[in-house]
Amino acid sequence: MDWNPIKRKHFETFSKYSELRKTGSESDDLLSNHSDSPSHKSEESAHSTDNYHYVKKIVKYSAHHPSQNPSMSLKNQKKVALKGSKLSSKPKTNVQKSVFNPSKPLKKPKREKLPKSDPEKNEIISKILQRWWYALEDWPPTNFNYLAALKKSKLTLIPSDQTFSTKKFSKEVKIFPGYPGVYFNPSGIQDLRPQDTCPSYDNLNKKSLKELKEILAKAFKNQILQLKSQNPVDTELIFDLQNELNSIKTNI
Numbered sequence: 001m002d003w004n005p006i007k008r009k010h011f012e013t014f015s016k017y018s019e020l021r022k023t024g025s026e027s028d029d030l031l032s033n034h035s036d037s038p039s040h041k042s043e044e045s046a047h048s049t050d051n052y053h054y055v056k057k058i059v060k061y062s063a064h065h066p067s068q069n070p071s072m073s074l075k076n077q078k079k080v081a082l083k084g085s086k087l088s089s090k091p092k093t094n095v096q097k098s099v100f101n102p103s104k105p106l107k108k109p110k111r112e113k114l115p116k117s118d119p120e121k122n123e124i125i126s127k128i129l130q131r132w133w134y135a136l137e138d139w140p141p142t143n144f145n146y147l148a149a150l151k152k153s154k155l156t157l158i159p160s161d162q163t164f165s166t167k168k169f170s171k172e173v174k175i176f177p178g179y180p181g182v183y184f185n186p187s188g189i190q191d192l193r194p195q196d197t198c199p200s201y202d203n204l205n206k207k208s209l210k211e212l213k214e215i216l217a218k219a220f221k222n223q224i225l226q227l228k229s230q231n232p233v234d235t236e237l238i239f240d241l242q243n244e245l246n247s248i249k250t251n252i
Helices: 005-023 038-045 048-064 074-089 119-129 146-152 201-205 209-228 235-251
Strands: 172-175 182-185 188-191
Touching: 119 201, 119 209, 209 235
Parallel strands: none
Antiparallel strands: 172 182, 182 188
């Protein structure tokens, strides 16, 4: 590239200025054209700052494009070009790495193996739950000590017309109307009924098939007796329940 004589002169001036800055020498005079006449020096001093920035841009361009720098040897030009390629190839450190990698397939979560269920047992449990109050004890029990259960759960029972305190509202409860043993507070429902005797699928599934059949037969028998005591009598329902009872008794 053929340099303009003015640009070349500015570049040489800046090179000398840089060398004098390293040695601690004065450099303000070098920004001018080194003229001895005061008038010429005053005219050029107005453009000294512009020349400085102009030469600085030239040097910056030459650093990024070493082949356009005539004062640099071919060996140094290759070193600068190689160094620039290495810097440009480095990845950015401030870029966050993505956690999700779409190239890798997602692993399916392992499912817990459920125990094999007995269809006959499940059918009997379903029929018991439809009429459990004819065969099992009352639940929740009327003689259960709920005050001891409240104390064990570190809960305080307060009257229904009293407001919850702002600091201990999670430890204060009120009675849930119509459900003995069930309490509530701003945190949610607190069920203190005995779960081990609850007529639920889990508790009934722990019993043997023979025991479940005996419970179901008892439930059918008591349900039929209650239906016969009502007026009018539902003969069709009694007939169906009697057939169910007879089939259960033959299989016990």
